[in-house]
Amino acid sequence: MSEEAPAGDVAQVLYLLRLYVTGNTPRSLRAVEAVRGVCEEHLRGRYRLEVIDIHQQPELARSEQLVAAPTLVKRHPLPARRLVGDMSRNDRVLAGLGLPAG
């Protein structure tokens, strides 16, 4: 079985993403911008991106077993994946989302 949803349904698969950040640091701002940019380009209309400040909602960070921020978590489709650190490189974000590069 493939890691992703069946190929025929790829265009319909919904993505549920969470981006954990530390307030409004430059890195947080860049991460939000970059992830939204990639989602708009590749997943337009079929993704939901939740941005969570770990200072404001640390209990969510705990349930996610987070170790650092920023972290992008792909919660759906399975398998869950996470990407920690620099989000400014598109190929890294795409790999984190399990999407083919380019």
Next chain:
Amino acid sequence: MAHDTLPATIEDLRARLAEAEETLRAIRSGEVDALVIDSEQGVQVYTLKGAEEPYRILVERMRDGALTLTSDGVVVYANRHVAELLALPLERITGQLFRSFVVETQHAALEISLRAAREGWRGEFALVRGDGASVPALLSFSELPVQGVSAVAVIVTDLAEQKRRDELAAAARFAKAVLEQATEAMVVCDARGRITYASRAAVVLAGRDPAGLTLAEALPASGTVTAGTAVEEQSRAALAGSVVHGVEVEVGAPEGRRFCLLSAGPLRDGTGTIRGSVVTLIDITRRKQAEQHQQLLLRELSHRVKNMLALILSVARQTGARITAVDDFLDAFEGRLHALAAAHELLTESGWRNTSLAELARAALAAHDQPGSERIGIGIEDLPLTPAAAQDLVLVLHELATNAAKHGALSVPGGAVTLAGRIAGGELVLAWSEAGGPPVAPPSEVGFGTMLLEQIVEHRYEGRVELDWRSEGLVCTLRIPTAEFAGRAEWP
């Protein structure tokens, strides 16, 4: 573990390992802002260097003052606003006991507040500025958990400024309410002459909210403008800096034209630059109408007095022409004046508007009949009469009744008179029929009564007088065209 699931498990573990290695790499290479440690004390977020910078800027630029105090009340941090509020450089604030900036009488209250910070606490304090002046401030205390060290965060709201803002806002609200309640229509125009504000009375006058319109559009000049200048011109004059007081103007409002007293002046800002104009319009339409009505009444009164004097003179002359004895003259003259007075009273009651023919006939003949005797029967199709016609007709009826009382049916106890009136073919046909009186014969010469009848009915109204001297009593038929005789419109 079943052999067939082994490859998938290995794949999953590889992916997790790669993720873990990638996370470590990101942390080592400084790509993260914070580390999350899940310890027995709960989740702790360790922010790495630089991550708090945006908050520092945010707090630094807040409109409120922000302070961090140790649990002993020593200032660890103060933002720029605190320094401005206390009129002291920052280095003379940090490191000091915060109470040194609070009036001495409130030191105890401050101690209590610091201890209550854990629950969140706020209170009004008087702060002491560097120049010795005191500033009222609202202090909000809250506990600041800084990784095991107890600290207190204080937000300082400048109440003096708050109060100034509140007072300004209240003053603005009050001014607006005053404008709204004012009975005068008040309009504010911008520099281009467009209405930016209209009071409630102005909205009523214009019949809509005139905001955005020019005055000429909202209240067009109507008919003759008393002062020869339109509202718009006055507003433009105000924009040019001149002040106009109480100019009478006539404007075309949706409800019809209105007379207004206009005052206008420039609207200057704090620097004296003209930013627009303020135009006040006091609706004086009612007063104006009352004035006009009064003038009309005065003219009318003067006219009527003249007419009445002429009429009396004419009656006196005609009465005197036929009668030589003074007593007889006085009798006849007095009777005629009484008849005129009766008509006059009816006319006054109706406000010198149209009078009812039936009422006039009853009033004119009342003096010749005993109350309850009903010797004079009146059956008249009613008709509104002009005031002039009423005066004429009352004289006619008086003559007929006087004649009947002297020589005809009313001169004996059993006699009776009927007055029948109907309107036919544009004519009022009035039939005066006497019966039960002494035998009647045509007079040898034309008497005053007959002459008066003819003069009024035939010459003034181009009607006809038919006198039938029947032996059982006189029948006088008057045919009067209603065109000149009857009042119009106002009759219900």
